Amino acid sequence: MKYALLIYDRPGTYEALSDDEREAVFGEYFAIAEAPGVVGGEQLQPVETATTVRVQDEQTLTTDGPFADTKEFFGGYYLLEADDLDAAIEMASRIPAARLGGSVEVRPVVER
Amino acid sequence: MTTARNRAIDRLRRDRTLAAKTRLLDVPEAVEQELDETTIPDERLELVFTCCHPALATEAQVALTLRTLGGLSTDEIARAFLVSPETMKRRLSRAKAKIKAAGIPFSVPPDHLLPERLAAVLAVVYLIFNEGYGGRVDLAAEAIRLGRVLAVLMPDEPEVHGLLALMLLHDARRQARFSGEDLVLLEDQDRSLWDATQIEQGRAALDRALALRGRGPHVLQAAIASLQVDERVDWPQIAALYGELVRLTGSPVAELNRAVAVAEAQGPEAALQIVDRLALDDYQYLHSTRAELLRRLGRVDEARTAYRRALELARTGPERRFLERRLAEV
Numbered sequence: 001m002k003y004a005l006l007i008y009d010r011p012g013t014y015e016a017l018s019d020d021e022r023e024a025v026f027g028e029y030f031a032i033a034e035a036p037g038v039v040g041g042e043q044l045q046p047v048e049t050a051t052t053v054r055v056q057d058e059q060t061l062t063t064d065g066p067f068a069d070t071k072e073f074f075g076g077y078y079l080l081e082a083d084d085l086d087a088a089i090e091m092a093s094r095i096p097a098a099r100l101g102g103s104v105e106v107r108p109v110v111e112r
Numbered sequence: 113m114t115t116a117r118n119r120a121i122d123r124l125r126r127d128r129t130l131a132a133k134t135r136l137l138d139v140p141e142a143v144e145q146e147l148d149e150t151t152i153p154d155e156r157l158e159l160v161f162t163c164c165h166p167a168l169a170t171e172a173q174v175a176l177t178l179r180t181l182g183g184l185s186t187d188e189i190a191r192a193f194l195v196s197p198e199t200m201k202r203r204l205s206r207a208k209a210k211i212k213a214a215g216i217p218f219s220v221p222p223d224h225l226l227p228e229r230l231a232a233v234l235a236v237v238y239l240i241f242n243e244g245y246g247g248r249v250d251l252a253a254e255a256i257r258l259g260r261v262l263a264v265l266m267p268d269e270p271e272v273h274g275l276l277a278l279m280l281l282h283d284a285r286r287q288a289r290f291s292g293e294d295l296v297l298l299e300d301q302d303r304s305l306w307d308a309t310q311i312e313q314g315r316a317a318l319d320r321a322l323a324l325r326g327r328g329p330h331v332l333q334a335a336i337a338s339l340q341v342d343e344r345v346d347w348p349q350i351a352a353l354y355g356e357l358v359r360l361t362g363s364p365v366a367e368l369n370r371a372v373a374v375a376e377a378q379g380p381e382a383a384l385q386i387v388d389r390l391a392l393d394d395y396q397y398l399h400s401t402r403a404e405l406l407r408r409l410g411r412v413d414e415a416r417t418a419y420r421r422a423l424e425l426a427r428t429g430p431e432r433r434f435l436e437r438r439l440a441e442v
Contacts, residue, residue, distance in 0.1 A: 001215040003215075082215075083215075083217070084215045084216065084217035084219075085165075085167055085214050085215045085216045085217065086217050086221065086225065088215070089167070106214075108213055108214050108215060
């Protein structure tokens, strides 16, 4: 099955780390990207760069920032081929955000 | 040779479980279909772990387990948990849909996940047991039945036998726990109302757990329950076992129970010291225990205050009446 591992970061997490720690954490992210079963993924620019778009009465409305004020922000994702949810959970638990105050949402991908 | 054989078995098993899974879960949601109808007996273990998967909400785990392993009808489960049959039907179909869509495995977890996942299974069964007695559906009896099934399916797991023993020993005293509508404490219970056969079965299950070198939380609690039905209750031993349970689980409720045993073994003063260290202000039994200890120490006013606080928190009729009686007596 294919899963999306959606990574939610708590703001300020990486800024709070020392340079060495941050480098180690990024190293972990790169290692996961190379791990067997991981077939894709992207890291997003910080949430401050977000623009939210809505269309009402054929008018495009744009607002600065993410679509909702939440404690955690969507920071990136991996796509994972795994046998079952247990394997996906195991991979998700290796993602640094999960232990650094953020969380990882595991969602099966619709397969066509 | 062995490897090839194992691989063949693995593949067979995978094919079979996949087929079973499809059979079990590929039913139109409108059709009220039983998962267990099509399950052959040796797949019940896989089914247990699927139903009690932590990716499902606890209430869904409970409902699925009762439906598929306990064999209760959807209506019966709905009645037991005081929700409408439609709500329960939706809860069950949502859970089944998630199992399928999210790829919750239909398998026994690998060794490194097993302790945690087994604990989840036992928690579901114990939760069903604690949902209690007396309703139109006897969930305690149903939980014991599930416990027996698990003991057959996992004969080498001490905690499984420990849980079964715990439930049997507690349930053996059910007839004595109430006089009419009123709650009766252990020391005042009519022992002739205890179910001797069930106590024997509980102790046999405990012996199996101990023979398997079990020392987990359920085994410890079963050992305590067994000591409590002895002719002369060994309170120092019970206090020591609760101490071990506290070390294992860090549970303040276990520490409160240790205090109760210490009160019997060493007196109310030592027990009160333990109770007063606990941060359980919203817990009814903390206050009823404190009240009891204060009463024994002759600190009547403080005892009354503590009984009143317990009364504020008491939820059931029999508990309220019990506390009111006590309050009137001090």
